[in-house]
Amino acid sequence: MYLTSDTSVRHILIVEDSAFEQRMLVDLLSELPYRVSVAFNGEDGYREAIAQQPDLILLDVRMPSMDGFTCCRLLKANPLTQSIPIIFLSGADAMEDRVKGLSVGAADFVTKPFTPGALAARIHTHLLRNRS
Numbered sequence: 001m002y003l004t005s006d007t008s009v010r011h012i013l014i015v016e017d018s019a020f021e022q023r024m025l026v027d028l029l030s031e032l033p034y035r036v037s038v039a040f041n042g043e044d045g046y047r048e049a050i051a052q053q054p055d056l057i058l059l060d061v062r063m064p065s066m067d068g069f070t071c072c073r074l075l076k077a078n079p080l081t082q083s084i085p086i087i088f089l090s091g092a093d094a095m096e097d098r099v100k101g102l103s104v105g106a107a108d109f110v111t112k113p114f115t116p117g118a119l120a121a122r123i124h125t126h127l128l129r130n131r132s
Helices: 019-030 042-052 068-077 095-103 116-129
Strands: 010-015 034-039 056-060 086-090 108-111
Touching (some): 019 034, 019 116, 034 042, 042 056, 042 068, 056 068, 056 116, 068 086, 086 116, 095 108, 108 116
Parallel strands (some): 056 086
């Protein structure tokens, strides 16, 4: 579907507490030319992002131990991770959540349910914009 023009495989970190949604995202991304890793909450996602330096992060908003907004703020405040594009994925469709997500530094905000093709296109676009 979306082939990158460079030879490196881009790495995407999924931070999602729902095992079902996590599996769905992994299955979707496994059909594309990406390497995928996962974390089950914001705290683990923050640590994994620092350790692995992914090319993009898909971040749920509502999670135990650390929500997505806090995780995003921490990632954007850290020089090691501040340039990584973050796409929020949320079941909340409130405009306040969208505005808050973008104001804490996210590149995009996608509400659930989403269509796989639209999410794949957004991922591809943000990876192209952030190409090093």
